[in-house]
Amino acid sequence: MIRTERLLLRRARWEDLDAVHRLLSDPRVMRYWSRPEHETLEETRHWLRFMVEPAADSMDFLIEKDGAVIGKAGAWQLPEVGFLLHPDHWHQGLAFEAMTAVIGHVEAEHPALPALTAEVDPRNAASLRLLDRLGFRETHRAERTLLWKDEWCDSIYLARPRGGPAV
DSSP states (O other): OESSSSSSEEEOOOOGGHHHHHHHHHHHTTTTTSSOOOOOOOHHHHHHHHHHHHTTTOEEEEEEEEEEEEEEEEEETEEEEEEEEOOTTHHHHSSHHHHHHHHHHHHHTTOOEEEEEEEEEETTTHHHHHHHHHTTTEEEEEEEEEEEEEEEEEEEEEETTTHHHHH
């Protein structure tokens, strides 16, 4: 569990299923994610299993604000990090706050980890700005890396070396 000024980042529980489904079934949240929005609760249950019963190299957290789940931040599989935030909470600095805490936590828990990485759709300008503020720098690009519904998407790959720029 990680506390910040406005947020609680914690491990997922099965009781979070409905709240997580509200997040993952929103097309605005999932637009640049690795898969389209969830259509069924069963899809979300399958996804949530990986957060409730995480692998050893997972450091994924749900983001709570005022007792409500509003997103997720962390690493489903280190060293790659990612985040999702409900649109009602965009443009408030909450993703930056959550990811700053996650980065500090991951670096403290994994002192041998040389860098963190991220993959972003080049059209996702807000996430690219956020990762830049967090000290991530582009390493390379690739075309047609993901088929999202019927659309091919490209990727920008980024890295942040351990102890990168202060955030």
